Amino acid sequence: MGAGHGAALSARYLPGGTAVHRLEPHPKLVAVLAFAVVVVLTPVQAPWAPAAYAGYLLAVLTAAAAAGVGPARLLRGLVVEVPFVAFALLLPFVARGPQVEVLGVSVSQTGLAAGGGLLAKATLSILAATVLAATTEPRALLRGLERLRLPQVLVQILMFMIRYADVVGGELHRMRVARESRGFTGGGLRGLRILGATAGALFVRSYERGERVHLAMVSRGYTGSLPGAPAAPVDVRSWALALSLPLAAAAVLLTGMLLG
Amino acid sequence: MCNKVDAVHVPDGFLDVPTSVATGALAAGTVALALRKARTELDDRTAPLAGLTAAFVFAGQMINFPVAAGTSGHLIGAVLTAVLVGPWTAVLCMTAVLLVQAVLFADGGLTALGTNVTLMALLAVVVGYGVFRGLSAVLPRTRTGVLTAAGVSAFLSVPAAALAFVGLFALGGAVDLPLGTVVSAMTGVHLLIGLGEAAITVAIVGAVLAVRPDLVHGARRISAATVLEDRRPVAAEVPR
Numbered sequence: 423m424g425a426g427h428g429a430a431l432s433a434r435y436l437p438g439g440t441a442v443h444r445l446e447p448h449p450k451l452v453a454v455l456a457f458a459v460v461v462v463l464t465p466v467q468a469p470w471a472p473a474a475y476a477g478y479l480l481a482v483l484t485a486a487a488a489a490g491v492g493p494a495r496l497l498r499g500l501v502v503e504v505p506f507v508a509f510a511l512l513l514p515f516v517a518r519g520p521q522v523e524v525l526g527v528s529v530s531q532t533g534l535a536a537g538g539g540l541l542a543k544a545t546l547s548i549l550a551a552t553v554l555a556a557t558t559e560p561r562a563l564l565r566g567l568e569r570l571r572l573p574q575v576l577v578q579i580l581m582f583m584i585r586y587a588d589v590v591g592g593e594l595h596r597m598r599v600a601r602e603s604r605g606f607t608g609g610g611l612r613g614l615r616i617l618g619a620t621a622g623a624l625f626v627r628s629y630e631r632g633e634r635v636h637l638a639m640v641s642r643g644y645t646g647s648l649p650g651a652p653a654a655p656v657d658v659r660s661w662a663l664a665l666s667l668p669l670a671a672a673a674v675l676l677t678g679m680l681l682g
Numbered sequence: 683m684c685n686k687v688d689a690v691h692v693p694d695g696f697l698d699v700p701t702s703v704a705t706g707a708l709a710a711g712t713v714a715l716a717l718r719k720a721r722t723e724l725d726d727r728t729a730p731l732a733g734l735t736a737a738f739v740f741a742g743q744m745i746n747f748p749v750a751a752g753t754s755g756h757l758i759g760a761v762l763t764a765v766l767v768g769p770w771t772a773v774l775c776m777t778a779v780l781l782v783q784a785v786l787f788a789d790g791g792l793t794a795l796g797t798n799v800t801l802m803a804l805l806a807v808v809v810g811y812g813v814f815r816g817l818s819a820v821l822p823r824t825r826t827g828v829l830t831a832a833g834v835s836a837f838l839s840v841p842a843a844a845l846a847f848v849g850l851f852a853l854g855g856a857v858d859l860p861l862g863t864v865v866s867a868m869t870g871v872h873l874l875i876g877l878g879e880a881a882i883t884v885a886i887v888g889a890v891l892a893v894r895p896d897l898v899h900g901a902r903r904i905s906a907a908t909v910l911e912d913r914r915p916v917a918a919e920v921p922r
Contacts, residue, residue: 458694458792461694461695502693502789502790544791555786575720575728578729579778582730583778587782591737613748620745624741632733635730
């Protein structure tokens with residue numbers, strides 16, 4: 423319904439058997455987070471920053487190629503960035519500081535570097551996170567978060583959310599079909615009231631479903647924690663493979679700092 | 683007001699590392715507290731109920747609501763969730779939604795996750811629910827009172843989160859911006875978005891109050907007000 427995350431939660435997952443797919447989820451999470459940290463640490467005002475961004479881009483595109491994630495998928499991942507593109511484009515015009523002429527227009531030099539830097543950093547991190555989401559199933563990602571010591575209850579909340587997002591979304595879809603087949607077109611305050619009733623009913627149904635799920639689980643022996651198979655240890659080679667992305671980025675950053 | 687502007691999540695690289703680390707620590711601390719406090723709201727049903735509520739917020743954010751002549755808004759949901767299920771559970775639900783969006787949709791940076799949780803799960807809920815409780819104390823204990831309190835607090839939560847973001851940007855942003863301009867621009871846009879959020883929140887809370895007032899956490903004090911009516915016809919009037 424409308425824009426945003428229209429499809430199922432697993433819509434971003436691309437099934438495959440590449441080495442990146444086979445990696446355990448938590449090294450991948452750590453790798454993407456470390457990559458983002460390296461990207462964020464890059465000073466935007468440094469003269470070598472654009473070269474560093476190019477180096478990061480090469481690293482993340484190599485990872486995407488190794489994972490079999492095509493350019494179309496990467497571009498679709500970037501859609502979330504659109505509002506910030508507008509902000510970054512505005513920066514050179516509103517920021518203060520020394521002015522430079524670009525194509526006959528006077529813009530702030532710091533604003534130009536900052537806007538470009540923001541855009542580059544956001545894009546690079548989103549690309550890395552898109553590769554992560556495309557190569558890891560939602561449930562595997564949760565297992566990864568659990569092994570990274572995210573609190574049990576939060577992991578369970580996320581697990582229920584992911585398992586039932588499609589059910590709740592499907593309910594919403596059926597309500598829309600029912601509404602529109604009765605001639606609803608939306609608009610105006612009446613539309614607001616009707617959609618409010620829809621969302622209200624959706625909340626009541628979701629909450630009651632939660633109560634039923636809880637009772638069903640209690641009757642099957644749920645005591646507040648979920649049994650899980652003992653986690654297999656991850657060998658050094660997987661970690662090395664996963665961390666090659668942030669390490670490559672860190673090498674680029676260090677080179678820039680030493681030479682620049 | 684275009685619905686594309688409001689649920690924007692802070693991406694990586696927008697704030698510097700110290701600011702991200704500080705908001706991350708704040709977010710982690712509050713979520714840990716919320717995990718313990720939510721048990722008082724939901725006891726051992728916390729995980730399934732908060733999970734399903736998070737799924738509801740996630741789905742609800744996709745509905746485009748008509749707000750005023752030709753414009754539409756969409757739900758952010760912090761105050762709505764706090765009024766429906768209680769503030770601590772709301773913090774958990776909003777955190778879960780933000781986590782899923784960051785990890786599964788690359789929407790909102792991983793290093794900015796703490797910032798996003800601080801703004802949209804913490805600040806919006808704390809400010810919104812605080813205002814809600816304050817207003818509930820002075821307004822009459824009726825359906826209208828609850829709806830007014832919910833509407834005003836939903837309205838205020840949006841510019842509050844936006845101003846907090848501007849404050850963070852002033853502390854740890856990468857650019858030297860004329861702060862006055864940013865504040866006025868952000869406040870103007872977010873007052874409008876707040877109006878939309880208020881309208882949607884009132885519509886949804888009103889709908890839930892009409893059918894299951896017992897499920898509205900923020901209306902506990904009025905939930906006993908509606909007495910079950912016996913509307914069966916009197917025996918003598920039933921035709922034989």
